Amino acid sequence: MSDSTFTLDLNEDQKEIREWIHGFAADVIRPAAAEWDEREETPWPVIQEAAKIGLYSLDFYAQQFFDPTGLGIAMTMEELFWGDAGIALSIVGTGLAAVGVLANGTEEQIGTWVPQMYGDPDDVKVAAFCSSEPDAGSDVAAMRTRAVYDEAKDEWVLNGTKTWATNGGIANIHVVVAVVDPELGSKGHASFIVPPDTPGLSQGQKFKKHGIRASHTAEVVLEDVRVPGSCLLGGKEKLDERLARARERARQGGERVKNAAMATFEASRPAVGAQAVGIARAAYEIALDYAKERVQFGRPIIDNQGVAFQLADMRTRIDAARLLVWRASWMAAAGKPFESAEGSMSKLYAGETAKSVTAQAMQILGGNGYTREYPVERMHRDAAIYTIFEGTSEIQRLVIARTLSGVPIR
Numbered sequence: 001m002s003d004s005t006f007t008l009d010l011n012e013d014q015k016e017i018r019e020w021i022h023g024f025a026a027d028v029i030r031p032a033a034a035e036w037d038e039r040e041e042t043p044w045p046v047i048q049e050a051a052k053i054g055l056y057s058l059d060f061y062a063q064q065f066f067d068p069t070g071l072g073i074a075m076t077m078e079e080l081f082w083g084d085a086g087i088a089l090s091i092v093g094t095g096l097a098a099v100g101v102l103a104n105g106t107e108e109q110i111g112t113w114v115p116q117m118y119g120d121p122d123d124v125k126v127a128a129f130c131s132s133e134p135d136a137g138s139d140v141a142a143m144r145t146r147a148v149y150d151e152a153k154d155e156w157v158l159n160g161t162k163t164w165a166t167n168g169g170i171a172n173i174h175v176v177v178a179v180v181d182p183e184l185g186s187k188g189h190a191s192f193i194v195p196p197d198t199p200g201l202s203q204g205q206k207f208k209k210h211g212i213r214a215s216h217t218a219e220v221v222l223e224d225v226r227v228p229g230s231c232l233l234g235g236k237e238k239l240d241e242r243l244a245r246a247r248e249r250a251r252q253g254g255e256r257v258k259n260a261a262m263a264t265f266e267a268s269r270p271a272v273g274a275q276a277v278g279i280a281r282a283a284y285e286i287a288l289d290y291a292k293e294r295v296q297f298g299r300p301i302i303d304n305q306g307v308a309f310q311l312a313d314m315r316t317r318i319d320a321a322r323l324l325v326w327r328a329s330w331m332a333a334a335g336k337p338f339e340s341a342e343g344s345m346s347k348l349y350a351g352e353t354a355k356s357v358t359a360q361a362m363q364i365l366g367g368n369g370y371t372r373e374y375p376v377e378r379m380h381r382d383a384a385i386y387t388i389f390e391g392t393s394e395i396q397r398l399v400i401a402r403t404l405s406g407v408p409i410r
């Protein structure tokens with residue numbers, strides 16, 4: 001927490017880090033983007049290169065995460081995703097699982113598990129955060145994966161099927177959200193670490209996707225997965241207290257309390273918004289250059305207001321999206337609660353911006369924009385996930401409208 005005054009000027013350290021990330025995004029990520037998009041595989045060599053220079057490491061993300069201005073993670077995401085969203089998601093996907101542990105774990109759990117999520121530069125690892133299920137996407141309360149405590153052995157037994165898990169099945173460590181008390185709906189959920197090579201956890205279907213194809217997305221099947229009691233994030237005592245409070249509230253007719261998965265998503269929304277800003281900026285820059293060079297009717301197409309005004313709108317939206325992302329990021333770092341759902345606002349607006357700006361960029365590139373010779377069609381495919389994952393745009397609007405009105409809008 002800090003009293004840091006809000007400023008739009010990055011400090012010297014931040015500028016230097018941004019340049020460094022931008023260099024990696026321009027020299028390593030962007031040139032590899034088309035290949036890994038076609039291969040639809042995790043770009044392990046690129047993750048490894050990032051690890052070698054310290055860009056894929058717990059230290060680096062912790063430093064950015066705890067940046068008192070709040071802008072470290074936002075800046076990192078924007079630059080990496082400017083390079084390519086699929087590869088960048090493979091690099092930062094582990095962070096969602098890490099945030100799951102940071103949001104709910106004890107200091108000891110954070111110290112034990114988070115470093116293992118990244119591995120080391122000679123043997124890189126990734127982690128997965130598994131909340132969504134086939135029948136529980138937006139409706140997290142419909143979750144069915146069950147965690148039952150075996151007191152005699154001090155072990156938790158997990159059973160169920162998770163879906164859409166980024167890095168699911170290829171991860172070293174899976175963070176799994178499961179139901180511990182079905183009577184309490186989403187208040188009866190808890191998060192668990194599933195350590196490497198735990199019997200009973202397997203990868204189900206790997207999805208073939210529209211975009212972010214370098215990022216691995218799969219089902220995760222849990223069959224009598226036994227984890228030690230110490231893998232319950234936050235510990236048993238805290239869970240029992242939380243459940244007792246939730247039962248008491250339920251008896252009294254119920255004030256809303258946050259659940260484990262929601263705590264993770266809320267903390268990560270501005271960061272996801274920053275990823276969308278990066279994609280939008282990349283497509284906009286390509287469209288701007290193209291519009292200045294492409295000649296039709298004897299003059300560059302940017303000479304037409306119809307094209308130039310589109311570019312003006314694109315850039316305005318991108319800057320507005322970044323400001324919402326930076327505001328929410330700064331508020332989170334300064335310990336200011338999102339009383340008007342500022343985190344959701346940033347993700348909603350940035351996600352919609354990425355989708356529309358990349359579509360406009362394709363339009364400005366004409367036929368070329370529609371081909372895989374130019375990167376904007378890939379950027380448009382990648383951008384489409386930003387109105388779907390980490391809470392769809394409709395769910396963000398629901399959160400914003402409920403927060404602003406106090407009315408349980410459905």
Ligand SMILES: Cc1cc2nc3c(=O)[nH]c(=O)nc-3n(C[C@H](O)[C@H](O)[C@H](O)COP(=O)(O)OP(=O)(O)OC[C@H]3O[C@@H](n4cnc5c(N)ncnc54)[C@H](O)[C@@H]3O)c2cc1C
Binds near residue numbers: 136137164165217389
């Ligand atoms: C590539 C990818 C990666 C992902 N990574 C992860 C991950 O790492 N971990 C993880 O746990 N999950 C992950 N997800 C899951 C993602 O968060 C969900 O897909 C998302 O929450 C939406 O759930 P759903 O797909 O079941 O859609 P549904 O909830 O079925 O929604 C379908 C449509 O109905 C709308 N809708 C639903 N309810 C309402 C309502 N009340 N009001 C208005 N409209 C509504 C939605 O907005 C949407 O348009 C990932 C998904 C994808 C595609």
